[in-house]
Amino acid sequence: MDSSNSKPAAEVAQDVSPMFKIYEDGRVERLVGNEIVPPSFDPKTSVDSNDVVYSPENNLSARLYIPKNTNNPNHKLPLVVYIYGGGFCIYFAFHPTYHNYVNTLVSEAKVIAVFVDHRRAPEHPVPCAHEDSWAALKWVASHVDGQGPEDWLNHYADFERVFIYGDNAGGNIAHHKVMRLPREILDGFNVVGIVLAHTYFWGKEPVGDETIDAETRASIEKMWQAACPGTSGCDDLLINPFVGSSLANLECKRLKESGWGGEAEIxxxxxxxxxxxxxxxxxxxxxxxxxxxxxxFNEI
Structure with a gap:
């Protein structure tokens, strides 16, 4: 084969291994988190799942999870809106690791869960994932009067007991969404708690026992720059919630000196x-x- 006229392979413009690479032609090669599994009934946990579109304009879906033995519409279950992580750049809401985890969590907690998929950076830079997650919250809230498009939420979700769960970058998004709620109230949608697991917050200065290794910090900062090219840096409010922000607005956790009188457990x-x-x-x-x-999820 004569390759004299073939185009040379695109060069790597930004290497954020082991997560992803960005090529000069704009292509993104994700090195992890590319697998997906369909919704299904899981016999191990007796949890059923179903995919629904919450944002037709961006072709975005969420996966609903419900314990199989739920058959009494008079007994409402706490509602958990789960936002996944991946540094804003990798994984899907439908990755088998997440699917298996949420099946187990829903079974043990006896809740309904809405697992939110969102657009990923760098093709869709931060704050696109934040905007998508807010659209998902509004879509979920559209079921408060029992007239939404999904029967599981209409019949079985307790909108007086809504929890936001986020891990990694999803924890970052969950924090910002709950901070936004007092400013843009969703009628009848009562967020009473938030779970932040291994949350992707960062800053120029290490906090507590956070790593001080220069190479590790540089790698994390490079990933943040790729996810949010317009950022002001690692003390951007989007990544460092302690810069120019009062945590007193966060109505479901209390940190020392935040000014809010709730409760938190670490x-x-x-x-x-x-x-x-x-x-x-x-x-x-x-x-x-x-x-x-x-x-x-059942104590409140």
Whole structure:
């Protein structure tokens, strides 16, 4: 074969391995998190799932999860809106790791869950994922009067007991969405709690026992720059919530000196790596973490 007229392969413009690479022609090669699984009834957990479109204009879906033994519309279940992580850039809401985790969580907690998919950077830079997640919240809230497009939410979701759950970058998004709620109230949609798991917050200066390794910090900062090219840096409010923001507006957690009188609990899993509870969901620490989180949805 004569390759003299073939186009040369595009050069890598930005290497954010082991997560992804951006090529000079604009193509993004994701190195992890590309698998997806369809919704299904899971016999191990007796949880059923179904995909629904919440944003036709952006072709975005959410996956609904419900315990199979739910058959009494007079007994409403707490509603958990879950926003996934991946540094804003990798994974899908329908990745098998997440699918399996949410099946288990829904089974143990006896809740209805709405797992939100969103557009990914760098093709769709931050704050696109934030905007999509807000659109998903509004779509969920459209079921408050029992007249929404999805019967599971109309019949079984308790909109007086709504929780937002976010991990990694999803925790970042969840924080910003709950901060937005007091300014843009969704009638009848009562968010009473938030779970932030291994949240993707960052800043120029390390906090607590956060790594001080220069190479590691540079790698994380490079990923943030790729996800949000217009950022002012690692002290941007979108990545560092302690810059120019009062946490007093966050109506479902209390941090010291925030000015809000709620309650918060910190779950620490000593010696475990980032998102270990997703990667090793049956390990002792992951089980212990779920046993703390699951009852939280039924205590309020």
């Amino acid at each position: 779950i620490e899993s000593k010696g475990e790596p980032h998102i270990f509870y997703l990667l090793s969901p049956t390990c002792d620490s992951a089980v212990a973490m779920r046993k703390k989180i699951a009852p939280f």
